Amino acid sequence: MKKGTASSRKRGTNRVSTRGTGARRSTTVRRSTNQRRGRRKTILSTKTIAIITAVLVAALFITILCTQVFNKQLSHLFAKKYAVTDVDGSERKLTADEISEEVETDRFYPGISVDGVDVSGKTLAEARNMFAEIRGQQVDELVDIKFQVGNDQVKLKTSGTHLSSNIDEILNEAFVYAKSSSLEGGDGLVERYQKIVDLKKNPKNFTSSFTIGDENISALTHEVLDEYNYAPVEAKATGFDVETLSFVIEESKSGQTVDIEKAIADVKNAFAENNYKAVIPVTVSAVEPKTTAESLRAKLGKVSSNTSKTKDNANRNTNIYLICKAIDGTVLQPGEQFDFNARTGQRTPEKGYKEAPGIANGTSVPEYGGGICQANTMLYHSVMEADLQVDFRVAHSWPSDYVDDGTDATVSWDWPTFKFTNNTDYPVAIHAWYGDRWVTVEIYGRKLPDGQTIKFFGDPVLLIDEEPTETEYVADPTLPVGQKVKERAAHNHKLAKAYKVKYDADGNEIKRDEILTEYRMIKAKYRIGTLASDGTIFNMDPKTGEVTPPSGYTQPTQPTETTAPPETTVPPETTKPPETSTPPETTPAPTSQQTENPEG
Secondary structure, eight states: HHHHHHHHHHHHHHHHHHHHHHHEEEEEHHHHHHHHHHHHHHHHHHHHHHHHHHHHEEEEEEHHHHHHHHHHHHHHHHHHHEEOOOTOOOOEEEEEEHHHHHHHSSSSOTTTEETTEETTTOEEEEEEHTTTHHHHHHHHHHHOEEEETTTTTEEEETTTOEEOOOOHHHHHHHHHTTTTOOSOHHHHHHHHHHHHHHHHOOOEEEEEEEEEOHHHHHHHHHHHHGGGOOOOOOEEEEEEEETEEEEEEOBBBBBEOOOOOHHHHHHHHHHHTTTTEEEEOEEEEEEEEEEOOHHHHHHEEEEEEEEOOOOOOHHHHHHHHHHHHTTOOOEEETEEEEEEEHHHEEEEEGGGGGGEEEETTTTTEETTTTTTTTHHHHHHHHHTTTTTTEEEEOOOOOOOOOOTTTTOOOSSSSSSEEEEEEOOSEEEEEEEEEEEEEEEEEEEEEOOGHHHHHHHHESOOOOOEEESSSSSEEEEEEETTEEEEEOOOOOOOEEEEEEEEOTTTTSSEEEEEEEEEEEOOOEEEEEEEEOTTTTTTTETTTTTTOOOOOTTTOSSOOOOOOOOOOOOOOOSSSSSSOOOOTSSSOOOOOOTTTTTTOOO
């Protein structure tokens, strides 16, 4: 029993143990099952909630939709309706909402065009792209404006000039057409609707314009038309015929003026009216010359003439002949200046000029061109008597014997010269010639008014006439003692007065101008011999010219008597050197350097 009991006990223990394990397993299984059931319940609850939520949302949406439809139907049922007329003329009534649906759009309305290009149904951006190329075009590709000038048709030159276009502004204007109204509410919508309907029957075109700026229009117009605006050509003396003693006259030509300012205004108007192919008539007016060849000839003739006898010196007369040829036929236009040296050039043997007596520092020397001062002095006299403007004149160192004191004029190369200006409104010509020992110079041009004449002459009474109080002596060791050679003659210091007198046609004096000329004092000059027969050089007193032997000099034991050669003198001068005379002031006597005038 005890064994059995023990065994049973043991088995029982084992059973109890097994049961305990099984119980734990059973509990775990039950627990797991319950968890799965709980999760299933949770999932079912979430799905249920989602379904219910969806149903509720759908129901809410349907309710709202139904409410809106109902409200809309209700609103439509009770909304105010407006009468509108369609394109076919029929009428119908629409609510404001219905009209709004038809007029509101982000595109151009049908029937709208810009510059002739249909933009119906296009967006503003699409239309801008269409016109982008036009905005970038140059003016010469679009503008062909021409001017009609008489028989000529000339194009406005616009190459390279860029346009300024208002295309963007016009596109905006076309785009907003009928998109607003001055009326409010439904009345405004009706007005817009009727405008849109009218577009279908009467399309509307919006036109852009191009400008190039007023300053550009002015410059371009002047560039084309300035050449048609020219002054008349007055009759003009182009030469002087010394055979017929008449001017060679070029005939006058008519000018014309074009109204450029009006043409500029017309171009601006063409641009404003978008008329880029306009032909603009230009007003042309003829401008006649004031002076014709016929009228000029009638006013021209000989004005003055002066002549003088020349010396019996072949070389000197040759020089006078050549200088007359050099100035003969010279024509001066109004305002033009004559310069003796510039006109004649240097007097050289290559030009045929000969050596003839001239004056340098009061002494006669042979020079090429000697004697031409006589021709220049005749020119000076004729210029004065033609009432022309003397600009520069220099007198000789002492008066010339072929004119009155104070009326001579010297020249030399390259100074001094003689200058005068044609101060008239007509051409002036010089006619100069030499023949049979007479030199003559005449001035041709406009005749003095009202038969007037002018005389130019010197006053025989000198204001100053002073003889030199000293003589200049120069020792000459090449001449025998006692020989005296005259190197230079003495000339008085003189102040001479000359007159330019104007007379009327009856010979009455009406004006007198005074010209003063001063001639400097020139001392006589001698060379005194100081060479003794034995070769000794004697002393000479420069104040008296007295010759004395040197200190301690002994006369040779057998002196040879010699006869001193006779005193020699330099031949008399024919013309004299320079000195300025600027009326009415007294001209100071020239210095020794200023008196060089070998051509006088």
